[in-house]
Amino acid sequence: MRRGLRLLVGCLLVGLCARGASLPVDDVWKLLKGTAQPSAGWNTADFDDSKWLEEEAPCGYGYPSIATVLADMRWNYSSVYFRLPFDLEDTYGIARLSLTIDWDDGFVAYLNGQYLAHRNMPISFDPPYVVLASPPHLAGRPEVFVLDAFTPALRAGMNVLAVQVHNASKSDETFFFNAKLDIAMRVEPFPCVTMPTCADKGDGNVLIGWARSAGTVLDAIQVREGDEILVQVPGSAQTALVTHAAAGEHVYRLFGVRAGFDEACYGGSCEVVVSDVKNFKRGDANVDNRFSIADPVFLARYLFQQGDAPSCLDAADADDNGKLDLADIIGLLQFLFNNGSAPPAPGPYECGGDAVLDDFPLCVYPFCP
Ligand SMILES: [Ca+2]
Ligand SMILES: [Ca+2]
Ligand SMILES: [Ca+2]
Ligand SMILES: [Ca+2]
Numbered sequence: 001m002r003r004g005l006r007l008l009v010g011c012l013l014v015g016l017c018a019r020g021a022s023l024p025v026d027d028v029w030k031l032l033k034g035t036a037q038p039s040a041g042w043n044t045a046d047f048d049d050s051k052w053l054e055e056e057a058p059c060g061y062g063y064p065s066i067a068t069v070l071a072d073m074r075w076n077y078s079s080v081y082f083r084l085p086f087d088l089e090d091t092y093g094i095a096r097l098s099l100t101i102d103w104d105d106g107f108v109a110y111l112n113g114q115y116l117a118h119r120n121m122p123i124s125f126d127p128p129y130v131v132l133a134s135p136p137h138l139a140g141r142p143e144v145f146v147l148d149a150f151t152p153a154l155r156a157g158m159n160v161l162a163v164q165v166h167n168a169s170k171s172d173e174t175f176f177f178n179a180k181l182d183i184a185m186r187v188e189p190f191p192c193v194t195m196p197t198c199a200d201k202g203d204g205n206v207l208i209g210w211a212r213s214a215g216t217v218l219d220a221i222q223v224r225e226g227d228e229i230l231v232q233v234p235g236s237a238q239t240a241l242v243t244h245a246a247a248g249e250h251v252y253r254l255f256g257v258r259a260g261f262d263e264a265c266y267g268g269s270c271e272v273v274v275s276d277v278k279n280f281k282r283g284d285a286n287v288d289n290r291f292s293i294a295d296p297v298f299l300a301r302y303l304f305q306q307g308d309a310p311s312c313l314d315a316a317d318a319d320d321n322g323k324l325d326l327a328d329i330i331g332l333l334q335f336l337f338n339n340g341s342a343p344p345a346p347g348p349y350e351c352g353g354d355a356v357l358d359d360f361p362l363c364v365y366p367f368c369p
Helices: 009-014 148-153 294-304 326-337
Strands: 020-022 028-033 053-056 059-061 079-088 094-104 106-111 114-119 143-146 157-166 175-185 194-202 205-211 220-225 228-234 239-242 248-257 265-274
Touching: 079 175, 094 106, 094 114, 094 148, 094 157, 106 175, 114 143, 114 148, 157 175, 194 248, 205 248, 205 265, 220 239, 228 239, 294 326
Parallel strands: 194 265
Antiparallel strands: 020 175, 028 053, 028 079, 059 175, 079 157, 094 143, 094 175, 106 114, 106 157, 194 205, 205 239, 220 228, 220 248, 248 265
16 A cells, blocks of 8 residues: 555645644655665655555664564664655645654655755765764654755655665664654635635636635635736635636636735635637537528427437527527527527637536537637
């Protein structure tokens, strides 16, 4: 079983849960005995540690309360490599990072391959497995390293805390390792909306929704992508619409602003894959690239005789009101035979996107680019 901790940042920001998260002390680590030099990149997140052991910390020998006793270590090897992979949903709101570590005799710690801290080692970065710790150090008084400057090393997705721990000699009577990483979220200046959702609505439109707990008072809500504010809606709004989004993956972040505060509150992020722009011809209900009596007939069969559904409901929505009903059939018949007005854009003879957004599923219309 691969060990991974999922930090639900959105949840942490609500205030319903603690305002911090930590990788627990007595946790299960991937472990490699230092009987040979580990493969390059052993301290990076993408490294394949599936062949490493999986053991509960604290690890060592010669101390009481050791969860994993390394009974074969003395006389045989003088270093042990540890990895703790963990999953982060979102790194935006992370403000503080600290490492608490208890060790005997020396160590070097890394976050995603980047140096974090070391103690009692003659070489402070990636020392070979045979290097002996110096001077000796007894476990029992954990040290806390404040590592706020390293928060940019965290990334959304899989991360790894990696530590190589070295003994003072192969014949040494003691060895010990235990550590935890504390990840604290920034404190919001005031309660924010939470749990954003993104929905691809076609034609480059993305509908952003969110949750709001009682007492959340905002003057405005912003949807940002990177540093750019894409949309700003009133603080009482329930949704916001991003338009003209390019096809592909997007990450949108929610912020709330309130008069009297310099800083916005952060409400979390959502990811969405925006589909290609969906063009169609309104009125071509049976999707055959021709506008004729067959279209209202097809729609009537669908609505009243359990006929097949149009593959593009938008094309059948003759009056573009987001509903398919008798009015659409009548509208098409009026236009065909009674000088009625044409269906709204894109109309039956031009390709184009939907003018008025609705809840129809993404349209399948193969005749428009
Ligand atoms: Ca020792
Ligand atoms: Ca047709
Ligand atoms: Ca309609
Ligand atoms: Ca529509």
